[in-house]
Amino acid sequence: MMKVSDCQFIQNDYSFQELLPIIKTGKKVVLYGAGTAPSSYARIAIPAFRSFGIEPIAFVDDDLDRQGKEFLGVKVQAPSYIESLGSDAMIFLSSNYFESIARTIKTIGKTENIFSCTGILRSVHEDAYSEVMSFEEVQRRLHTHTSKLNRIQAMGRDENSTLILNAIDIQVTERCTMKCIDCSNLMQYYKKPKDAEQELLEDNVEKILSAVDKIYDVRILGGEPFLYKHLPKLLGMICESKKVSRVTVYTNATFVPKPEVLESLKNNMIEVEITDYDELSRNRLKMIATFKEHKIRYIDHKPQNWTDSARVVKSEKKGRELALMFERCCVNDVLSLLHGRLYHCPFSANAHNLQAIPVDKTDWIDLSETKSPVDLRLAISKFYFGKAFQSACKFCLGRDFEQPKVIPALQTKKPIDIPIVFTA
Ligand code: SF4
Ligand code: SF4
Known part of the structure; x- marks a missing residue:
């Protein structure tokens, strides 16, 4: 029943x-x-x-x-x-x-x-x-x-019941046109950043869409997502799905996307979220004018609530403390897709991808290992709703509104050395 x-x-x-x-x-x-x-x-x-x-x-x-x-x-x-x-x-x-x-x-x-x-x-x-x-x-x-x-x-769903997700982040690239010291997606640590592999990413997205009933918000991000050259095809696939309510593309407005990308953004389901980093967002006004001309939906705002959440630091927190930290985390209701794995948050995704924290396979779903949509639905359901915290939380300072604030978008010229927080 x-x-x-x-x-x-x-x-x-x-x-x-x-x-x-x-x-x-x-x-x-x-x-x-x-x-x-x-x-x-x-x-x-x-x-x-x-x-x-x-x-x-x-x-x-x-x-x-x-x-x-x-x-x-x-x-x-x-x-x-x-x-x-x-x-x-x-x-x-x-x-x-x-x-x-x-x-x-x-x-x-x-x-x-x-x-x-x-x-x-x-x-x-x-x-x-x-x-x-x-x-x-x-x-x-x-x-x-x-x-x-x-x-x-x-809660209490089984494989026959509906699976509704609040949000999924699709990280299409590790590259960014800025290098923010406190990037909570950890882009500042990548020395050889790369894009998502197109075939794998599209296959992953198809699998996820076949397994869930609804996703309120598919969030396309990087790095800078307009650097990913296969973005139009990806957006087309996602917008075709009746299971997705809206798509948000995050940009730092350093450059105006190419005409074919602009074309793919002309969809009422899509909203581009521009963060205005003042002079760093050097093409913001041009981007806004272009979006207006092409009737592309966008919102434009200053960076908000940057907290000290980008450092990889081993903590002594255990059980209840970690569960509380996860409960208060502002990305605890998001899943994050990166290179064939579905993680719970961008920190977990990128800290694992950078091999900055110990491997814990319970922190992700390997999409190549699940066979059918029913298996994947069950796996996502357990993963999304069943975990009290992530293993990655032990190495994260937390992302809630009480974390100490930092100045948004301070830049580093070179990638930052990732701290060694464990002995391999
Ligand atoms: S603009 Fe800054 S915060 Fe945004 S993805 Fe790039 S490095 Fe990270
Ligand atoms: S590691 Fe845990 S606390 Fe840190 S961002 Fe992810 S879910 Fe939140």
């Missing part, structure tokens, strides 16, 4: 912009979770809704001490209050206790119009909550909220 998590009816991957006109037809917005801690979701969600001109009619909370009181100008009710609202209610979960809330809501008999806070927190402008919490803290909270629900919804 197919095992399905209790939380399947909670909508996580929704567009708040599409929901907004529906809410404005007179729906009653209720927030489930009235946590009063300084960094609670309730404290971010209320100003977020108000910034769109929406006043939630109530909080709902299981805590008897909170019920009947006002919090942030909104009355806190018992969960049974939801029953009285009928089909007009839209419930947003301002809490990470998804499983217990889902059970309560199910008991009440309501399983429609239940949403996480992911969509609204992604849509809202940071000014809305700037007095409550910093942008970085909100991003950290948002990431935890989204990935926790993704994981819960995917």
Whole structure:
């Protein structure tokens, strides 16, 4: 029998912009979770809704001490209050206790119009909550909220159930036109960088697409992905798949891609994410003008949240500490494809590829070893959802928003010697 998590009816991957006109037809917005801690979701969600001109009619909370009181100008009710609202209610979960809330809501008999806070927190402008919490803290909270629900919804799957992945990184090259000392993908350590082998990469992508049911975001990166000359064919393959929701191509805007690459980017599924490294992104304005001319979708932003996460350092962390580090890591819900192996994150992929850390075969899936889509589906499912941490985490300083910050994109002229962190 197919095992399905209790939380399947909670909508996580929704567009708040599409929901907004529906809410404005007179729906009653209720927030489930009235946590009063300084960094609670309730404290971010209320100003977020108000910034769109929406006043939630109530909080709902299981805590008897909170019920009947006002919090942030909104009355806190018992969960049974939801029953009285009928089909007009839209419930947003301002809490990470998804499983217990889902059970309560199910008991009440309501399983429609239940949403996480992911969509609204992604849509809202940071000014809305700037007095409550910093942008970085909100991003950290948002990431935890989204990935926790993704994981819960995917738990307990067997080979017959759906396999939905949040994101896959496809690293098409180790080459980059910049050499950032703190590149968290570890490009600064490559002395003889090379591109992905075309046939192998396309075969790998086909295999992955045949094994999964959905991938929300396929992220094309390097190094600098526009250096990879087979990019148009790869993008074509991925965009043809109905299983992929969107494709993001990351660039440092040092050069404008060739006409055939521009042609392949003209697809509504694709968005180019330009990082503006000031004078280092020497062709950024030209790139933007070209993208506008060709109607290529892009976003353009300054580097954000660079943390001290690019050094390979052996730590003494064990079991629970490593699990906590993995839980808080901002790439813990990503898979990373590099040279025929599917890893959990770019650090693990490149640290292994650079032979900088001890070999641990449980840190990747070798795509040449799996035979059928069913075998691969099972292997990915176990790997994606079943590991408490990666072996590579023992050599990583961590990637969460509390890591010490570093100045983005400081350059090195020569590749950096990779530290020796183990005795072979
Ligand atoms: S631009 Fe810098 S951070 Fe980006 S891939 Fe290249 S070296 Fe890494
Ligand atoms: S090695 Fe672990 S902590 Fe470091 S980036 Fe990868 S998953 Fe995150």
